[in-house]
Amino acid sequence: MESLEEISQQEEPIIEDSVERIGDRNVDIKVTPTPLAKHGTGSWKACKFILATECFEELAYYGIQFNLVTFLKTILHESNVSAARNYTNWQGTCYVAPLVGAIVADSYLGRYLTTLAFFAVYLIGMAAMSISASLRPDGSSSSPQSVIFFLGLYMMAIGAGGIKPCVSSFGADQFDDTDPTERLKKNSFFNWFFFSVYIGSFVAGTVVVWVQDHYGWVIGLWIPTLFIALAMASFFLGSSSYRVQKPLGSPLVSVCQVIVAAVRKRNVDLPRDASLLYELPEDVPMAEGTKKLQHTPVIRFLDKAAVISSAEELYSAPWRVCTVTQIEELKIVIGMLPIWATGIVFFAVLAQFSSTFLVQGRMMDTMVGTFAIPPASLACFDAVSVILFVPVYDRVLIPTARRFTGNERGFSELQRFGIGLFLSILVMAAAVVVETRRLALGRMCILWQVPQYLLVGASVVFACVGQSEFFYNEAPESMRSLCTALGLLTVSLGSYLSSLVVTLVASITTRGGEPGWIPNNLLKGREGFGGIVVVLLEPRGHIYRST
CATH class of the missing domain: 1.20.1250.20 (MFS general substrate transporter like domains)
Structure with a gap:
C-alpha cells in the first residue's frame, strides 16, 4: 500500500469535483442569483x-x-x-x-x-x-x-x-x-x-x-x-x-457509492489508526449543504470504503474510494432505521381510519335527527382534533412539560413519538369498544365513532410531528431530503402491512365456510370488525414496549 503522502499528490480528481459543486445555488426563475434578486x-x-x-x-x-x-x-x-x-x-x-x-x-x-x-x-x-x-x-x-x-x-x-x-x-x-x-x-x-x-x-x-x-x-x-x-x-x-x-x-448516489466501495474492498484490512482513512483535506471546502463528520467506531465494515489501496483508485473514485464523511452519513441513516421501522406499524394502525373504520361506520345509524351523516365525513374530526390540539400542545402542554423534563421543547423527539404510539393503542381500543357494543345492540349511532377519530388526530400531533423532527434533526445536512422521503415511506409500508393483515385475517377466519371477521355484511360476522382491530392492536403494543 502506498503512503498517504505519495497518494495526496494525486488527489486532484476528487478535490476538483468537490470544488465544482460549491457556489450559490439560489436563483430566481430567470436564473438570476438570489443576492441580486432577493428583494423581489x-x-x-x-x-x-x-x-x-x-x-x-x-x-x-x-x-x-x-x-x-x-x-x-x-x-x-x-x-x-x-x-x-x-x-x-x-x-x-x-x-x-x-x-x-x-x-x-x-x-x-x-x-x-x-x-x-x-x-x-x-x-x-x-x-x-x-x-x-x-x-x-x-x-x-x-x-x-x-x-x-x-x-x-x-x-x-x-x-x-x-x-x-x-x-x-x-x-x-x-x-x-x-x-x-x-x-x-x-x-x-x-x-x-x-x-x-x-x-x-x-x-x-x-x-x-x-x-x-x-x-x-x-x-x-x-x-x-x-x-x-x-x-x-x-x-x-x-x-x-x-x-x-x-x-x-441525489444523496442516494452517495449511499450507493459507499456500499459498492465497501463490498469491493471486503477483503481489505482496516488500519488501526482511523486517521489513515480517506477524507478531503481540511483546507478543501465541502459542497454546499454538507460538513465534515468525525469517524465513529460502529459498523466498521463500511469503513473499508475509505481505505486507499493504491493511487490509481483516486482516478476511479468515487465508486472505489469514499470519504469518511460519506460513510458517517450512511451510518447515521442506518442508526435511524429502528425508529423508522416502528413508524411502519404506527401507520398500519393509522390506515384503518379511512378503510375499516369507514366500513364500520356504514353499518351504524347515520341519522342524527333529520340529518344523514356520511360515514366518510367523520374523518373531519381527525382534522378538527389536529387543528385544536396543536395550539394546546404549543401553549399549554410544552411549558408544563418543560418544567418537569428540563427540555426546552418539552419532550424530546423520541418521547413525543412514544406518546403518539401509546395514543394509537387507545385509538384501536376505542374502536374495539364501539364494535363490541354495536354487535351487542345490532345498531347504534355513528357519533360513537367520534372519540376514535379524535384520538387519531392526537396521535398524529405527537407521533407524526415527532417522527418528522427526529428525521430532520438526526439526519446529515446533505441527506435531509432523502430522510424526508424515507419518513414518508413508512406511511406506504404501513398501508401495505395493513393490506396484508386484512388479507390474512379474511383468509384464516373464512375457512370451513365461516363468514369470517370481515364479511360483506358485518352483522353476520361472529367477531365482526373487532377481530381485525384486535389483530392490529396486538403487534402495535409489542413494538411500543420494545421501543
Whole structure:
C-alpha cells in the first residue's frame, strides 16, 4: 500500500469535483442569483402561493381518500376485503412515489420543475377518474369503467407522491437562513403549512364527501379535479416570486457509492489508526449543504470504503474510494432505521381510519335527527382534533412539560413519538369498544365513532410531528431530503402491512365456510370488525414496549 503522502499528490480528481459543486445555488426563475434578486423574490411573497397550492392539493387528495372505499363498494361493487385491500395498496403507492420525486428533484429538475411535472400527472389522473364515474358499470373488474378509474387512481398516486417531498422543502427554500429575520419567518412557515394541510383535509371531509354522497360521483369527482387544477395554477402564478435551488445530485448516489466501495474492498484490512482513512483535506471546502463528520467506531465494515489501496483508485473514485464523511452519513441513516421501522406499524394502525373504520361506520345509524351523516365525513374530526390540539400542545402542554423534563421543547423527539404510539393503542381500543357494543345492540349511532377519530388526530400531533423532527434533526445536512422521503415511506409500508393483515385475517377466519371477521355484511360476522382491530392492536403494543 502506498503512503498517504505519495497518494495526496494525486488527489486532484476528487478535490476538483468537490470544488465544482460549491457556489450559490439560489436563483430566481430567470436564473438570476438570489443576492441580486432577493428583494423581489422569496419570503411570504412567494409562500402565499405555496400555502394556497398545498391547501388546494390536500383538499383534492383527501376528497378521494376519505370516500374511496365507498366508491369501490357502491360503484365498482367490490367486497369489503377487496375494497379495503385496494385502498391500502393505493395509499401505499402514494407514499412510495416520494422517493421518486426526491430523486428527480435532487438529481435532475430541482423542486420547482419536479412539482410542476408531477402536478401534470396528478391532473391527468384526476380527470381520468372523473370521466370513469360517468361510464356505465357492468360489474366486471375488467370493464372500461374499472380500467380507466384504476389507471387514473394510480396516476394520481404517482403525482401526489412526487409532490409531497418537494412542496414543503420548496417553501422553506424561500427564506434565507443567513438573514435572522427571514430565519424566524421560516419557522413560522412550517406552522402555516401544517395548518393549510388540515384546512384542506377538513373541507374535503365535510363538503366534498357530502356532495359525493348526495349529488353523485360524477360531480363528486370533478370537484377534486377542479381543485388540483387550481393548485397547479396557484403554484405556477407564483413563479416570478420564487427562489429556486439548482440540483446538486441525489444523496442516494452517495449511499450507493459507499456500499459498492465497501463490498469491493471486503477483503481489505482496516488500519488501526482511523486517521489513515480517506477524507478531503481540511483546507478543501465541502459542497454546499454538507460538513465534515468525525469517524465513529460502529459498523466498521463500511469503513473499508475509505481505505486507499493504491493511487490509481483516486482516478476511479468515487465508486472505489469514499470519504469518511460519506460513510458517517450512511451510518447515521442506518442508526435511524429502528425508529423508522416502528413508524411502519404506527401507520398500519393509522390506515384503518379511512378503510375499516369507514366500513364500520356504514353499518351504524347515520341519522342524527333529520340529518344523514356520511360515514366518510367523520374523518373531519381527525382534522378538527389536529387543528385544536396543536395550539394546546404549543401553549399549554410544552411549558408544563418543560418544567418537569428540563427540555426546552418539552419532550424530546423520541418521547413525543412514544406518546403518539401509546395514543394509537387507545385509538384501536376505542374502536374495539364501539364494535363490541354495536354487535351487542345490532345498531347504534355513528357519533360513537367520534372519540376514535379524535384520538387519531392526537396521535398524529405527537407521533407524526415527532417522527418528522427526529428525521430532520438526526439526519446529515446533505441527506435531509432523502430522510424526508424515507419518513414518508413508512406511511406506504404501513398501508401495505395493513393490506396484508386484512388479507390474512379474511383468509384464516373464512375457512370451513365461516363468514369470517370481515364479511360483506358485518352483522353476520361472529367477531365482526373487532377481530381485525384486535389483530392490529396486538403487534402495535409489542413494538411500543420494545421501543
